[in-house]
Amino acid sequence: MSRAKTSLTALILALGACASAPDPEAEAQAELARAIEDATKPATPEEIEAANNSDPLTKANFWSNEYNKDPKNLDVAMTFVSALRGIGSNERAIEVLSQTLVEYPDNPDLLMALGKVFSAEDNLMGAARAFEKAAVVMPERADAWSAFGITLDKLERHDMAQAAYDKALALEPTRTTTLANYGLSLALSGDLTGAETKLRLAAEQPDADLRVTENLALILGLQGRYDEMAAVSSRYAPESVVKKNTALLQEMVQPVRSWDALEEAPRASAPSRPATAERPKASASKPVASESLSLAGPASDDETQADAPAPAATGLRLRRTPG
Template identity: 40%
Template sequence: MVFHKLSRLFCAVSMGTLAAACATAPTAEEKAYEAKVKSETIMPASADDRALIKRQDPMTQATFWGLEYEKNPGDVEAATEFAKSLRAIGSDKRAAEIASQTLSLDPGNAELLTLLGKALLKAGDMENAVDALRQAYAANPEDLTVLGALGVAYDQTGRHREAQATYRQILQRNPASTSSLSNLGLSLTLSGEPEAAETFLRRAVEQPNAGVRERQNLAMVLSLLGRFDEARELSAGDLPDSQVDKNIDYFRAMLTPSTRVYGQLRGSMDD
């Protein structure tokens, strides 16, 4: 209370007989106010506040859920939302740490396993990503985005046959999955099968939501097949001439055995 603070300040500079008067205990009203402030500081936000914050931008969400997590690291909802918001702002390593810690409290949580696996994948920890994503898919086999991420993780660890089987499994359930068609094409390229890759990349390009990534992946494979004019024509609609020339030169270099760099290819991942 402002009056109480002023009275204590007055007491601090007073002398003599005023000292006894200054020693008065806080009033019941002051005690109640202090208890209210303390409870509001440590209590979690209301359900309404939590619902409202989910409509805000990722940085605002990360700040809010970070405070909620700090109040109670055992709050699974706060931890899950904090990890999600961290991924949204690009802090995948920290998101993986939060998800991993919280899984010790709720080991079978499919959402946390998914967050952990995708965060590890984005952070470059491929081996652990494979393990987490396999667990996530076992916990929720309806989530095809987990299966897609697992395929990318397999490819990045050199397990191309397992990756291809994973993409084909998705395509059995969703034949129009643009990312899976494209990733299967890239994986076949990585395993030295550019002719087979072309088939799937052409299907990817034909999908309504296909974009620059899919067209450039197809242009790359056409170049690897030595069909540079087709690759140039396909690229020309998306890139300036100077960039098209650079890409064609790069793809030509990939055909030279001593400079093959297929290992730099990376598939796309649905969040």
Template identity: 35%
Template sequence: MCRNRALVATVLAGLLTAAPAFAADAATSVEAVRAAPAKASPQQRAEARRLDPLARAAFWGSEFELDPGDAEAGAGLAQALRALGRNDDAAQAVDRALIAHPDDTALLLELARAHIARGQGFYAIAPARKAAALAPRDWRPQTLLGVAYEQAERDDEAEAAHRQALALAPNEATPLANYAMHLAAKGDLAGAETQLRRAAALPSAGIQVRQNLALVLGLEGRLPEAEKLARADLPPEQVANNLAYLRAAIGQAGANRSWDALKAGGGQ
């Protein structure tokens, strides 16, 4: 390999002496061969978003290593890592991407989500506030702020943020579901059920909204209804685990968000 490289260098040196213009073209070709692989096309990126979390993490991780200034790759990697439960890694990936794009709303939202997912809502407040300032008509920073303030035990600010999110997006499932879980955490299970039923009826409702409703119904002592809802979306072993949690939780004061896999969590 070393002799081959020496030969290439010798040939290029001769070309530089004999024909400078041709030698420049040859040198450019050599550099092109040595260049890093090209980034994925928009079509490839669109296809990657449909992959499972592990494959997404591998794809976006490769893209992000190619270009640490790629905001889309940084956000995609963080989202995939969060889906794998690697919340600390997700926060670190977004922090790296924000160096090049400190005012990117998508990255700021991902950083807030990562901190919330790791149970450190206090650190989600600053990026969520900044995202809210950059996009004042976007409900997502406000619903994330609501959850972040809850984790930071700042209930009045949490209530205000949740209400602002609802005012901005009254027909979106996620802010309704997050506000419902805020009410449940305060012990207002009836109010939480009302909000979750509204959320579950919306086209944007997903499995987390329905399972949060199952959680609240179970905490109200309505286990058959909760079980029916849970079985519609979850495998039997997970239903059994969730029902065991509910049976243990019934009779305790208030409700909490420890049924982690079923939180809405400002996921949008």
């Protein structure tokens, strides 16, 4: 072989060796690209199932990572908010919902979730605005109108609340929670007859719970119909509790003595009135002042929360139905 051919062969082999040698910079970039791809890759169904079955903090951390991968993913954002609420992180939940609403400003599910978190934080005006917007953008959602009504009742705007309940019932006439909360709203307005009508309808529904029955019994008692109150209460409560509640309510709503009797009572010279064996009955038509009722807070499916403690003097209360 000639010297020229030998030199050419050596050059080709040298160039081939250079071309096949690994490039450290290219390998680093490829590794970085793979790491980024792995970091942004959605979790597998198996990973999601494992996270959802874990403790609340682990679940929240998992969905925080998923949310950071894709903040514009609506389903991920909603799941993350639910996980945040599970650990009581309402402020972060509001932040996530607010950011997601920038991308989906008229999404009723986001608005409903925001209203519930505001309600949990006792931001009633914020909750009312969120529920109202949800009802406006999707007027066929009975739960949105009902949640709006509950919030208005908490703001003591009972007429507006009742208008919202009417819209909800126009969509779902037998919705138990709406009927029950409508009844409480009417009671707070002093309309015990209307309250009874709504609560009776609620109590007739298959999914009516103990709160509905308790509220109906209390409304009957406030009208002086103690036998009916006892009959309704006895469906769930022991006889001793029924008797105690009836006696307490009779004591609470008995009519106040006349002004003449009040004026005569302190006078030593005035003859004392003979004691009567029978306790006077309350007037069924007399409206009940809202101060004599203690309303518990609501909630929704998860709305709305724990019932407020009953007044120490009576042990009786009206309890709002979640949702």
